[in-house]
Amino acid sequence: MTPPPGIAWLLQPAAAIPDHDDWLAPAERAVQSGLRLAPRRAQWRLGRWTAKVALARWLDLTRDDHPRLELRAAADGAPEPWLDGRPLPLVLSLSHCGEHGLVALAAAPVALGADLERVEARSPAFVRDYFTAAEQHWLAAAPAAPGADARAERATLLWSAKESALKALRTGLRRDTRSVEVTVIPAGLPAARTAPAAPPTTAAAPWAPLAVDDLEGHHRFIGAWRRIGEHLLTVVAEPWGGGLR
């Protein structure tokens, strides 16, 4: 099979998850039975479901094949896709936020990270503790237009892009969030974004470019972000290759 170029992405609502467990691989059912807390179990199922729908599309499989697919957690926590007990030559990153799951998927080798956040304001202490000086400066420059949430959007974008990069690095929050620095390409962020006219659940902006510098490793992830209603999505990769599709 010739792998499709670029990075595939998929957003799925929790409502799409079947009530039964037939779509889970036997090993996944065993993992699930160990997840005692209902919110964690729900998040875990949402991630697996979103990943399997994305993998099935990529591999041209049907829903009947879902139990053949398995998402195993590596020792560092990163999700790794398997088919019929063998690792797939694919890299997958996932995120769950409330009732939605996000997956990004690309052919190996690639360092890939994806993150989904609800747009919300961050406290001054949060900004001080987790953002670099340059990021704080960019955040402070957000226009304060009435009815706009430019500052909350910028703060959420910075945080999400960091999480994506830290997933791509496979460290997660074990690493200082200030060791990766986000740059948003100016054309990608309107100077003032007013509240969308359409209902928040359907309003969507196109993907816009960003970059995240690994200040310890001295290399750069290329990425993209977009707003869909109250959610903000980021994807970063190295190499960026064919981009998102």
Ligand SMILES: CC(C)(COP(=O)(O)OP(=O)(O)OC[C@H]1O[C@@H](n2cnc3c(N)ncnc32)[C@H](O)[C@@H]1OP(=O)(O)O)[C@@H](O)C(=O)NCCC(=O)NCCS
């Ligand atoms: C990765 C991390 C930043 C994600 O944080 P989050 O915003 O709470 O959650 P998201 O929904 O965006 O992403 C969660 C997914 O990230 C993935 N993930 C977890 N660790 C990862 C890692 N080291 N690298 C890449 N992806 C990782 C998992 O697939 C996880 O979902 P799942 O557990 O249901 O499979 C965070 O979990 C983290 O820093 N983990 C590392 C530290 C850690 O494990 N601490 C607890 C030890 S018990």
